[in-house]
Amino acid sequence: QKEVEQDPGPLSVPEGAIVSLNCTYSNSAFQYFMWYRQYSRKGPELLMYTYSSGNKEDGRFTAQVDKSSKYISLFIRDSQPSDSATYLCAMSAKEDKLSFGAGTTVTVRA
Amino acid sequence: DVKVTQSSRYLVKRTGEKVFLECVQDMDHENMFWYRQDPGLGLRLIYFSYDVKMKEKGDIPEGYSVSREKKERFSLILESASTNQTSMYLCASVRGFSPLHFGNGTRLTVT
Numbered sequence: 001q002k003e004v005e006q007d008p009g010p011l012s013v014p015e016g017a018i019v020s021l022n023c024t025y026s027n028s029a030f031q032y033f034m035w036y037r038q039y040s041r042k043g044p045e046l047l048m049y050t051y052s053s054g055n056k057e058d059g060r061f062t063a064q065v066d067k068s069s070k071y072i073s074l075f076i077r078d079s080q081p082s083d084s085a086t087y088l089c090a091m092s093a094k095e096d097k098l099s100f101g102a103g104t105t106v107t108v109r110a
Numbered sequence: 111d112v113k114v115t116q117s118s119r120y121l122v123k124r125t126g127e128k129v130f131l132e133c134v135q136d137m138d139h140e141n142m143f144w145y146r147q148d149p150g151l152g153l154r155l156i157y158f159s160y161d162v163k164m165k166e167k168g169d170i171p172e173g174y175s176v177s178r179e180k181k182e183r184f185s186l187i188l189e190s191a192s193t194n195q196t197s198m199y200l201c202a203s204v205r206g207f208s209p210l211h212f213g214n215g216t217r218l219t220v221t
Binding site for chain 1: 114119143150151152153155158168200202206207208209210211212213214215217
């Protein structure tokens with residue numbers, strides 16, 4: 001079993017829809033949680049960074065962490081065609097290397 | 111803004127060639143990483159370095175080596191390229207452990 005499991009997708013949604021992305025993990029020591037966005041032919045760029053459980057909001061993006069369920073989510077409200085990308089979850093324990101999900105490719109249709 | 115620059119966007123090499131992938135970062139980060147990214151497998155760590163002349167094996171180091179002679183530069187070496195090393199290679203750097211800052215990747219094709 002992989003340490004981090006991410007819904008594989010792909011997801012295709014109409015413009016304006018809410019996009020929901022999820023990852024589950026097995027290592028209870030994880031306490032730093034990230035979402036990266038990767039456009040085609042580009043490297044991943046950091047989108048959201050959270051510590052421990054709870055919610056974090058940044059514009060149209062909301063990251064949720066539920067450590068009791070070992071489950072993290074990313075929500076994109078009012079999705080735009082420019083949100084079409086691959087989204088990667090990543091997480092780590094304190095002072096340790098990141099573990100990545102395999103990524104979910106999202107297409108927002110105009 | 112942190113800038114991580116990978117010298118080549120696309121490379122085509124022949125089986126058995128020695129291949130060098132170069133990465134430079136401009137933020138004086140101690141830690142640098144090499145990943146490969148394959149569809150369905152996500153990012154897999156090949157090697158990382160916490161300091162000059164220091165290296166540690168990641169999850170899939172076989173067939174690769176690295177060099178870090180200067181703090182800002184981290185090179186990935188394929189000693190004898192094989193077709194199963196065809197992949198997207200991503201370099202990243204960070205002060206501490208997270209979050210990582212990535213370059214735009216080198217897409218390597220070995221024929």
